[in-house]
Amino acid sequence: MSKDDHSASAQADTTRAALHKRKERAPLFNDQDKDNISWFWNKYLKERTPWLGLVMVMILIQGFAYQQFISLTESGLRVIFDDGSVSGLIKVCGMVLAIFSVRAVMSYWVPRLSAWLASNAVFKMRRDLIDHMMTLDLAFFERTKSGDIILRLVNQAQDLSGFIGQTTVNAVRDTVTIIAVSGYLIWKNPLLFMLVIIVMPTITIVVRRISQGIKGTQANAENAMGNYMSGIEEMTNGMRTVKISNQEPVEKARLNKATGEIRDLTIRLQKLQAMMSPTVDILAAIIYVLIIGVGGYMALSPSFEMDGAGIIGFMIGMALIFDPARRLTAFFVSMQASLIILDSLRSLYREVPTITNAPEAKEVFDPTGDIILDEVTFQYSEKHPLFRNVNMTFEGGKVTAIVGATGSGKTSVLSLIARLYDVSEGFVTIGGTAVKDLRIDKLRQSFSVVAQDIVIFNSSIYENIKYVRPDATDEEIWRAAELVGIDQLMRDRGDAPLGPKGSQLSGGQKQRIAIARAFLRSAPILLLDEATSALDQRTEERVRGAIQELSKDKTTIMVAHRLSTVTHADHIYVLDEGTVVEEGTHAQLMEQEGLYAAMFNAQRSSYG
Numbered sequence: 126m127s128k129d130d131h132s133a134s135a136q137a138d139t140t141r142a143a144l145h146k147r148k149e150r151a152p153l154f155n156d157q158d159k160d161n162i163s164w165f166w167n168k169y170l171k172e173r174t175p176w177l178g179l180v181m182v183m184i185l186i187q188g189f190a191y192q193q194f195i196s197l198t199e200s201g202l203r204v205i206f207d208d209g210s211v212s213g214l215i216k217v218c219g220m221v222l223a224i225f226s227v228r229a230v231m232s233y234w235v236p237r238l239s240a241w242l243a244s245n246a247v248f249k250m251r252r253d254l255i256d257h258m259m260t261l262d263l264a265f266f267e268r269t270k271s272g273d274i275i276l277r278l279v280n281q282a283q284d285l286s287g288f289i290g291q292t293t294v295n296a297v298r299d300t301v302t303i304i305a306v307s308g309y310l311i312w313k314n315p316l317l318f319m320l321v322i323i324v325m326p327t328i329t330i331v332v333r334r335i336s337q338g339i340k341g342t343q344a345n346a347e348n349a350m351g352n353y354m355s356g357i358e359e360m361t362n363g364m365r366t367v368k369i370s371n372q373e374p375v376e377k378a379r380l381n382k383a384t385g386e387i388r389d390l391t392i393r394l395q396k397l398q399a400m401m402s403p404t405v406d407i408l409a410a411i412i413y414v415l416i417i418g419v420g421g422y423m424a425l426s427p428s429f430e431m432d433g434a435g436i437i438g439f440m441i442g443m444a445l446i447f448d449p450a451r452r453l454t455a456f457f458v459s460m461q462a463s464l465i466i467l468d469s470l471r472s473l474y475r476e477v478p479t480i481t482n483a484p485e486a487k488e489v490f491d492p493t494g495d496i497i498l499d500e501v502t503f504q505y506s507e508k509h510p511l512f513r514n515v516n517m518t519f520e521g522g523k524v525t526a527i528v529g530a531t532g533s534g535k536t537s538v539l540s541l542i543a544r545l546y547d548v549s550e551g552f553v554t555i556g557g558t559a560v561k562d563l564r565i566d567k568l569r570q571s572f573s574v575v576a577q578d579i580v581i582f583n584s585s586i587y588e589n590i591k592y593v594r595p596d597a598t599d600e601e602i603w604r605a606a607e608l609v610g611i612d613q614l615m616r617d618r619g620d621a622p623l624g625p626k627g628s629q630l631s632g633g634q635k636q637r638i639a640i641a642r643a644f645l646r647s648a649p650i651l652l653l654d655e656a657t658s659a660l661d662q663r664t665e666e667r668v669r670g671a672i673q674e675l676s677k678d679k680t681t682i683m684v685a686h687r688l689s690t691v692t693h694a695d696h697i698y699v700l701d702e703g704t705v706v707e708e709g710t711h712a713q714l715m716e717q718e719g720l721y722a723a724m725f726n727a728q729r730s731s732y733g
């Protein structure tokens with residue numbers, strides 16, 4: 126099982142455990158749900174209270190219109206049955222028409238306004254979520270599947286908008302309709318109403334039961350959807366590897382398994398949801414039978430003040446209540462799903478960054494000073510310590526190289542200097558100031574970085590270089606391109622985008638863009654992580670010359686496997702499993718005849 130699978134199943138287990146706990150407590154709204162709802166209300170809806178009030182008033186008018194409609198229908202029937210007055214009938218018809226016109230106007234404005242309110246609320250929430258995500262540690266993105274993040278920001282946020290803007294508003298309107306019409310019916314015939322209402326608790330019990338099942342299934346479905354999205358992303362990103370290693374059947378099977386899971390869960394969800402309607406239908410039948418039977422008896426019996434028009438009015442009233450009641454049950458169903466979605470969205474806020482600015486973080490420091498790792502202890506996870514009391518000095522304005530076997534911790538040293546992670550013990554200082562005491566943006570502004578994993582956007586080479594300094598002039602960008610020898614390609618390709626992740630470029634071309642970026646940025650500290658590994662020897666020599674030019678008067682730290690590229694460094698550290706095992710200049714290290722000399726000689730004989 127891969128690391129991702131582990132985290133996915135662990136996440137699913139956590140969700141299931143949480144749901145189990147929820148079921149044991151309050152099935153409809155638990156404390157977490159209440160907290161989430163009040164959070165959403167306070168943060169995104171409260172400020173629009175006057176508009177929400179207006180929507181509410183319009184909904185009340187709609188409800189009142191229904192109630193008036195029954196009353197007028199009853200009057201109309203009486204005109205027909207009792208008086209036979211045509212003018213009275215026309216008057217009633219006119220009033221019914223007017224009432225429905227009012228309702229029609231409200232039916233236009235209520236959804237328009239509510240969609241506007243909901244879209245704005247969700248827009249703000251999405252914006253906040255993106256802001257919040259930008260503050261999160263790199264570690265969060267290394268452990269969270271991108272599919273999960275996409276699912277939350279795209280689908281779940283949209284679903285939530287729909288739920289608030291349409292489903293909830295409709296539910297409020299339906300509740301108002303039910304209350305208004307029921308109120309009228311109670312006033313007309315309390316006994317008959319009480320009789321038919323007796324079956325109502327059954328609805329509540331059924332809704333509660335079915336909702337519980339839906340909540341659990343929905344959480345699993347959201348999980349499955351996140352896995353599916355991550356799977357698609359991994360597959361498309363890794364298509365080159367998939368094709369070369371003939372792994373299409375494996376990918377197909379993996380994605381089909383994920384879609385199969387979604388299908389099963391969707392069917393299960395629909396099965397649960399489908400149980401709602403027949404329940405309401407059967408209850409409706411019972412209620413109609415009661416009205417016809419008991420109401421009819423009341424109309425026939427002289428001891429009750431009930432006539433034929435009254436019974437028909439009552440039946441119309443109940444008919445008007447049924448659809449809203451049915452929708453209201455459906456609302457409770459989708460509310461369970463939306464509560465899961467709301468919790469999932471909010472869980473992003475529960476992720477707190479650990480790499481943050483200190484309360485009195487300094488803005489000014491000496492980025493040209495020495496960079497020192499002082500008794501640094503660090504690990505990515507408790508179980509796997511990487512550095513223990515490591516000491517390293519990268520002299521200001523000089524070139525220092527870090528070499529060592531793969532996995533020995535070279536990149537991690539750069540990550541600690543850039544404060545992508547915090548040390549657990551010891552200090553990392555630049556020019557005498559601990560990086561922990563610096564404002565993160567000021568610290569990171571002092572680096573030009575050529576990382577191992579180069580990020581190329583689907584735009585032109587020109588735009589890609591410009592990315593690191595949007596205010597750079599045309600001249601500066603061309604100069605940077607010339608220095609790394611990518612200017613001809615930049616001319617040839619013009620504005621043509623480079624494909625997703627720069628897929629239309631060779632590894633070496635991507636690397637040259639990355640180095641051009643470093644030139645353009647020209648910050649006082651230069652971090653080069655395998656910066657020229659993908660270049661052929663001739664290009665490398667040319668670029669190396671340019672890099673040496675760039676590193677002049679800059680504190681340069683270069684990580685390299687090809688030792689021939691670091692021989693000119695002022696100082697070289699040799700790392701082995703997180704420990705500095707040797708250090709010195711190339712000549713000194715060769716003299717020592719230790720690990721460095723062995724690696725160098727081995728490489729020389731293999732490269733020829």
Ligand SMILES: Nc1ncnc2c1ncn2[C@@H]1O[C@H](COP(=O)(O)OP(=O)(O)OP(=O)(O)O)[C@@H](O)[C@H]1O
Pocket residue numbers: 267505506511529530531532533534535536537538
């Ligand atoms: N984000 C991470 N989470 C957990 N472990 C990590 C993470 N990044 C690196 N490691 C582990 O830390 C160790 C050092 O990794 P690092 O990338 O610093 O090595 P390196 O010397 O730069 O390797 P290479 O030469 O292959 O790039 C490795 O064992 C690696 O598996």
